[in-house]
Amino acid sequence: RHRRGERELSGKYVATTGVQREASKMRILVGVKRVIDYAVKVRVKPDKSGVEKANVKMSMNPFDEIAVEEAIKLKEAKVATEVVAVSVGPQKAQETIRTALAMGADRGVLVQTDDDVEPLDVAKIFQKIVDKEKPDLVILGKQAIDDDSNQTGQMLAGLLSWPQATFASKVEADGKNLKVTREIDGGLETLAMVAPAILSCDLRLNVPRYATLPNIMKAKKKPMESMSPADLGVTLDPRLTVLSVDEPAVREAGVKVESVEELVSKLREKGCIPE
Amino acid sequence: MAAVLARAAAALTRPRRFHSACRPHPAATRRLFNSVTGEDVAFFRGVLGESGVVEDPSELEPYNADWLKKYRGRAPIALLPSSTEHVQRLLAHCSQRNLAVVPQGGNTGLVGGSVPVQDEVVLSLKRLSRIRSFDPVAGVVQCDAGVVLEHLSEYLAHHHHVVPLDLGAKGSCHIGGNVSTNAGGIRYLRYGSLHGSVIGVEAVLADGTLLDLMSTLRKDNTGYDLKQLFIGAEGSLGVVTAVSLLAAPKPSSVNVSFLGVRSYECVLKLFMAAKRQLGEILSAYEFMDHTSLSYPLKQLMNARHPLASEYPFYVLVETSGSNADHDQEKVNAFLEEAMENETVLDGVVAQDETQKSELWALREEIGPSLGACGAVYKYDVSIPHHLMYSLVEDLRTHLHPLVPAHRIAGYGHVGDANLHLNILADAFTDEMEEKIEPFVYEWISARGGSISAEHGIGYMKPHKLHYSKSPHAIRLMHQLKHTLDPLGILNPFKVLP
Numbered sequence: 010r011h012r013r014g015e016r017e018l019s020g021k022y023v024a025t026t027g028v029q030r031e032a033s034k035m036r037i038l039v040g041v042k043r044v045i046d047y048a049v050k051v052r053v054k055p056d057k058s059g060v061e062k063a064n065v066k067m068s069m070n071p072f073d074e075i076a077v078e079e080a081i082k083l084k085e086a087k088v089a090t091e092v093v094a095v096s097v098g099p100q101k102a103q104e105t106i107r108t109a110l111a112m113g114a115d116r117g118v119l120v121q122t123d124d125d126v127e128p129l130d131v132a133k134i135f136q137k138i139v140d141k142e143k144p145d146l147v148i149l150g151k152q153a154i155d156d157d158s159n160q161t162g163q164m165l166a167g168l169l170s171w172p173q174a175t176f177a178s179k180v181e182a183d184g185k186n187l188k189v190t191r192e193i194d195g196g197l198e199t200l201a202m203v204a205p206a207i208l209s210c211d212l213r214l215n216v217p218r219y220a221t222l223p224n225i226m227k228a229k230k231k232p233m234e235s236m237s238p239a240d241l242g243v244t245l246d247p248r249l250t251v252l253s254v255d256e257p258a259v260r261e262a263g264v265k266v267e268s269v270e271e272l273v274s275k276l277r278e279k280g281c282i283p284e
Numbered sequence: 285m286a287a288v289l290a291r292a293a294a295a296l297t298r299p300r301r302f303h304s305a306c307r308p309h310p311a312a313t314r315r316l317f318n319s320v321t322g323e324d325v326a327f328f329r330g331v332l333g334e335s336g337v338v339e340d341p342s343e344l345e346p347y348n349a350d351w352l353k354k355y356r357g358r359a360p361i362a363l364l365p366s367s368t369e370h371v372q373r374l375l376a377h378c379s380q381r382n383l384a385v386v387p388q389g390g391n392t393g394l395v396g397g398s399v400p401v402q403d404e405v406v407l408s409l410k411r412l413s414r415i416r417s418f419d420p421v422a423g424v425v426q427c428d429a430g431v432v433l434e435h436l437s438e439y440l441a442h443h444h445h446v447v448p449l450d451l452g453a454k455g456s457c458h459i460g461g462n463v464s465t466n467a468g469g470i471r472y473l474r475y476g477s478l479h480g481s482v483i484g485v486e487a488v489l490a491d492g493t494l495l496d497l498m499s500t501l502r503k504d505n506t507g508y509d510l511k512q513l514f515i516g517a518e519g520s521l522g523v524v525t526a527v528s529l530l531a532a533p534k535p536s537s538v539n540v541s542f543l544g545v546r547s548y549e550c551v552l553k554l555f556m557a558a559k560r561q562l563g564e565i566l567s568a569y570e571f572m573d574h575t576s577l578s579y580p581l582k583q584l585m586n587a588r589h590p591l592a593s594e595y596p597f598y599v600l601v602e603t604s605g606s607n608a609d610h611d612q613e614k615v616n617a618f619l620e621e622a623m624e625n626e627t628v629l630d631g632v633v634a635q636d637e638t639q640k641s642e643l644w645a646l647r648e649e650i651g652p653s654l655g656a657c658g659a660v661y662k663y664d665v666s667i668p669h670h671l672m673y674s675l676v677e678d679l680r681t682h683l684h685p686l687v688p689a690h691r692i693a694g695y696g697h698v699g700d701a702n703l704h705l706n707i708l709a710d711a712f713t714d715e716m717e718e719k720i721e722p723f724v725y726e727w728i729s730a731r732g733g734s735i736s737a738e739h740g741i742g743y744m745k746p747h748k749l750h751y752s753k754s755p756h757a758i759r760l761m762h763q764l765k766h767t768l769d770p771l772g773i774l775n776p777f778k779v780l781p
Contacts, residue, residue: 048637064536068636108635219590219632219639222543222623225616 035089035145035185035204037080039114040135041073041096043105044155057253060155069105072150074112074217075210079180080148081113082215088182089146091115095138097131099123103233110228111220117233118142122245128156130238130245132164137241139169145185145204151176151211162209172202175209317384317773319403320360324381328363331373336411338362347406350399351392351453352660354712355743357400359386366411368428368486368494368525374407375523376492384773387519389461390432392453394662397518397742398461401777409460412525415439424483424500426528429460445531448475452648460524466516468738470648473699474567474604475532478515484528485511487521490769498528513764518740519775521768535567535604537611540640541619543631544595548673551597551698554627555669558601561618565611568602569699570647573676576695576706579653580646590632590643599628599698600647650695651706659712663705663724664696666734672703675727679705682723686716702737725751746781 045051045060046068052061069077083089094109096102097120106117120134139147152159159175166173174180174189178197181188185204190197192211220228238245266272276282328337338344339361347362349355365371378385384404391398400406412428415436419425423445427436433454437447449462451469461467463485466478475481484499497511513521545551551571558566574596581587591598605611615633622628634640654660667675676694683692687707696704705724709716725735729751736745736752749758761780765772 046637048641066637071636071638074635111633111635216588219542220635221592222541222619222628222631222633225633226620226623229616 034087035083035182036091036093036142037083037089037146037148038093038095038135038138038142038144039073039076039080039109040131040147040149040161041077041094041105041109042070042150042153043067043096043098043102044070044153047071047154053254053256057255059251059254067101069108070150070153072152072154072210072212074150075212075214076148076150076208077109077112077114078215078217079177079208079210080146081218083146083180083182084113086182088184093118093142093144095135096120097122097126097134097238106233107228108220110231110233111225112218113224114231116231119233119235120238120241121235122238124245124247126245127247127249128158128160129164130243130247131161132168133243134238134241135161135165136168137243139165146206146208148208148210151209162207166207169205169207171205171207173207173209174200174202176211177208178211178213180208180214316776317404318382320383320405324377324383325361327377328361328374331370332363332365336364336366336370338364346391347388347408348399350396352394352655352662354659355396355399357386357406358403359400359406360403362406362408364408364411368412368488371407371412371488371523371525372492372494375488375490378405378773379491379771382771382773384776386775387464387523389430389458389464390453390456392457393461393465393742394664394739395736395742395744397465397740397775397778401743404776407523409458409523409525412460416526418443418445418531419500422500422502423531423533424528425531426484426498426500426526427459428526429458429463429524431459433457433459433462440531441534444534446534448481448530448532449478452651459527459529463515463527464517464519464524465740466738468697468700468702470568470570470697472697473569479512481530482511482515482527483530485514485524486526487514488523488525490522490771490774495522498526500528502530513768516740518742518779520765520779521774523774533606535606537605537608538567538640539603539611539615540634540643541601541615541631542590542643542646543599543601543622543628544591544593545597545599545628546595548597550627551599552669554599554622555699557622557627558618561621562601562603562614565603565605565614566601567604568600570600570696571698572598572647572650572695573673573693574598575690576650576693577646578690579657579693580649583653583656584645584649587642587646590646591630593630595629600643647695650693651704654693654706654708657708659709661707661709661712661716661720662739663735664737664739665703665705665724665728666701666737667703667728667731668733669698669701671731672698672701675703675724676705678727679707679720679724683707683719686719700737728752741779743778746777746779749781
């Protein structure tokens with residue numbers, strides 16, 4: 010059936026007279042993690058049990074900022090109707106969710122726990138949230154800069170049996186049809202898949218926008234839900250024990266050589282060139 | 285030895301190399317001092333060792349040319365002492381031999397005060413770079429003059445403190461140079477002048493006498509406060525070799541917002557609101573006009589306009605406090621009200637440290653970005669707030685059509701009533717200087733402003749001093765100079781007319 014003024018074509022076109030297209034509009038879940046700010050110099054605790062976190066500036070994981078930005082862009086392109094920012098973390102992770110709201114996300118969900126959570130537990134929690142919220146797309150940062158695990162997206166895809174495109178550097182969405190370019194060792198790989206799906210974002214996907222004043226003010230009124238892992242039926246089950254944390258080895262001073270001959274002999278000494 | 289003499293002779297007969305743009309200081313055409321001889325070099329080598337003496341002409345380049353590439357001297361030698369004692373011995377010798385000396389820190393000064401005018405010896409403080417001590421209770425740090433500001437900042441950060449000043453040149457400038465020029469910068473609004481935060485100075489006088497005024501005591505009313513003489517004297521009364529500085533506790537909560545406003549009146553209106561509503565946490569209030577912002581946006585890699593549209597004026601507001609929730613509430617209330625009454629039309633608030641640096645870069649890189657486009661005439665002036673931007677507008681009218689309006693930028697520490705007026709030219713020429721200069725100085729003088737808010741006098745402005753200081757004042761300055769440096773060997777041709 011044709012509605013007045015609406016052109017029917019393949020999935021791409023939006024209506025010409027402003028009548029909204031139905032269906033194929035997605036709800037997107039974005040994962041955001043509160044981590045030590047990227048620009049802060051991290052210090053190892055004297056007892057080597059971990060890193061200093063007390064009185065250290067915390068911010069949203071940079072890859073998660075990219076994830077939020079991508080979700081907002083999809084909303085602006087009218088591919089998505091709602092962006093929900095989800096965080097698993099302490100009470101203060103609410104600030105991280107607020108940043109996502111100030112960038113343009115619509116709602117926030119905090120799954121509150123003071124424990125350090127491992128990717129598998131996070132994936133299980135997200136699985137339960139997905140069951141509740143029924144999103145079409147889950148967008149995560151490729152990894153968090155505190156543990157550099159790069160596992161949550163992949164594990165979540167496994168638990169949900171959803172397609173995944175990790176290290177995304179470009180996302181094209183035509184309704185629920187996704188074309189995602191990934192950065193891989195050999196170059197770029199482009200995958201096609203149909204939502205629902207999991208995406209994890211790499212650095213070059215986009216440049217996250219600043220939080221603007223109007224959006225910051227709107228963000229204060231946006232809903233923020235809070236719950237515990239238990240409320241979702243998830244028992245945290247950490248399987249890793251950190252034995253010790255050390256600073257990287259101090260870089261040694263370089264040596265200036267006086268001649269090409271000396272350079273060659275030093276390279277030989279270090280086994281960089283054959284005898 | 286013969287080679288050195290030949291070089292010295294050549295230096296005398298070589299045509300004056302410093303830029304034609306600089307109208308020479310009257311005294312600079314006369315030979316007041318001796319030239320460096322082979323014996324002097326041997327003495328210097330004896331004190332400092334081979335590595336402490338630079339004579340190679342290509343290696344001398346950075347000592348002889350200023351940061352703006354506007355001024356260039358012909359020092360045949362640069363000395364790199366590594367202790368206060370070295371400095372004493374060097375100056376004693378130079379006094380005896382009537383050799384003129386230019387004390388040099390990071391050489392980032394903007395008025396030609398840190399490079400030679402003729403063939404004065406460059407005395408670089410870069411090797412006096414030790415941080416001596418830090419008292420965590422008093423918050424007092426004592427360090428050598430050659431400590432780079434950024435390095436001092438990092439050291440203090442470890443101890444949860446900050447340097448009470450910050451400026452764009454932090455990666456290169458020395459604390460000794462900052463003190464000698466009474467540097468201002470972007471934290472002045474919060475921490476005030478170095479005249480307040482420097483609590484001790486170690487200086488070597490022209491004849492090599494050590495004046496030890498180092499202290500960790502905030503309060504010390506015992507006689508005349510001599511250290512104040514060296515703060516801002518631009519190396520003309522003594523060489524500062526160490527500084528005792530009151531550091532401030534490192535704020536744990538810093539907020540940076542970048543705002544677009546419709547007019548200069550709004551810049552001032554917002555400033556008053558900021559002082560009232562942000563109160564003690566306000567730590568910086570900077571402004572820039574549309575023209576100013578265009579340069580870092582063009583020149584910096586990865587720079588992007590923070591706002592969705594362009595505005596005639598932009599303001600950067602920074603708050604620094606000890607309680608994030610408390611600060612956030614104040615900042616939100618301030619910004620909300622400003623948006624509601626349309627003092628601010630749009631703005632962004634940094635969400636992490638990287639965004640803060642990006643926003644600050646848009647302000648701190650205006651100068652260097654302009655510099656990358658050509659020759660920049662810089663005027664750093666203090667003018668009563670309500671008149672400040674009129675100078676930019678009047679100058680645009682005055683210089684039209686020689687200089688298009690988009691090459692005249694106004695920005696700066698509006699909170700301190702300090703304007704940085706920059707005119708971008710293709711080259712430094714007499715013609716351009718004549719068109720700009722008497723106009724700018726007369727304009728400022730007529731409105732009771734200062735022709736140099738924070739950059740100092742250097743070589744650029746001694747003969748302009750009368751625009752801002754009375755003849756009596758200048759005469760007394762000469763008397764002080766003569767008392768402390770009778771031969772006038774310290775940074776001659778600078779500061780005083």
